[in-house]
Amino acid sequence: MTYPKIERIETCIVDLPTIRLHHLSMTVMKKNSFVIIRLFCSDGVEGIGESTTIGGLSYGEESPEAMMVNLNTYFIPLLLGMDATNIHAIMNKLEKNIKGNPITKSGIETALLDAQGKRLGVSVSTLLGGSQHTALDVLWTLASGDTEKDIAEAEKLIAENRHNTFKIKTGWQTDNRAVEHVIAIKKALGARAKVTVDVNQAWDEGTAKIYIKKLQENGIDLIEQPINKENFEGLARLTQTFEVPIMADESQRTLTDAFQLAKIRGGSVFALKIGKSGGLYNVLKVAAIAEASDIGLYGGTLLEGSIGTIASAHAFSTLKNLSWGTELFGPLLLTDDIIKTKLDYSNGTLSIPTGPGLGLELDEDKLNQYKRK
């Protein structure tokens, strides 16, 4: 039997402006940059993938520009000529030859799954065993950098019935100011919305103790990555000290991280991200570790565009219990898109496309318009 081979891979960076400034502890975004991967196979099937990080090198070790160089120099020569249908064999070869680079690996795996789904006429979630949800709950992140603007944004989205959970980014202001900012938003929204806080590692453990106490007293529902990602024991101590759930995000990347954290209960919730884990299969293995340890699941994002967001959604839709919902709002933060049919975000949920593969079609004109020259 002959198998379709990987014949050619094209890559480019797409820059898309955000609808407003997005303040995180380590950067302020006014655009996001996406590495788009187009994988062409000998049976005429094309798979698309996306490798996205936040703010160049401010969030992780892979910048969009480095991903392009690494793809063209190291990844693509290894991939050309391989059987496109054996995704495990391909990913194992990448793992053996290329250390780290999980976001780039995730983009390649997404393209392979998209191609395989199109080839077999089934969706990516079907390839992964079947979706258990037709749509996923999606929260919105308030990060304009201004308390009044954040409240107005949340009020508008509640009135439009678009979101009922809001994540607030802190860590870019002084500690006291951050806590005042969160409490003011929670007071304004009251019982109409859940409010979670993402500190993005900005506090040390002692500071975290002081401020999490205040946030807990003011009805905040979840605290994400309050301290440095390396401080696993600190995360465990905070999880034990407070009733408000603590979520591991940056701390929890590899399967080993997930296992180590689960053993010491470093976090009572895990933020799953296909980019952090190096792909869809790995993120589901992280979810299995969490499930086995009675740790809650949250469908996270690296603020991917539509391709990465839908790849994540296919993976997350196969999980029985995503008790903390998702933050798959990346495309809503952008002024435009490079896919033909916009994603369906009605009623605060993201519908999982049912077409073959990811169920998306590239808009070549838009791709050319936003492609970095």
Ligand code: MUC
């Ligand atoms: C993060 O750290 O969770 C997710 C939502 C958002 O606004 O930023 C990301 C990254």
Ligand code: MG
């Ligand atoms: Mg986070």
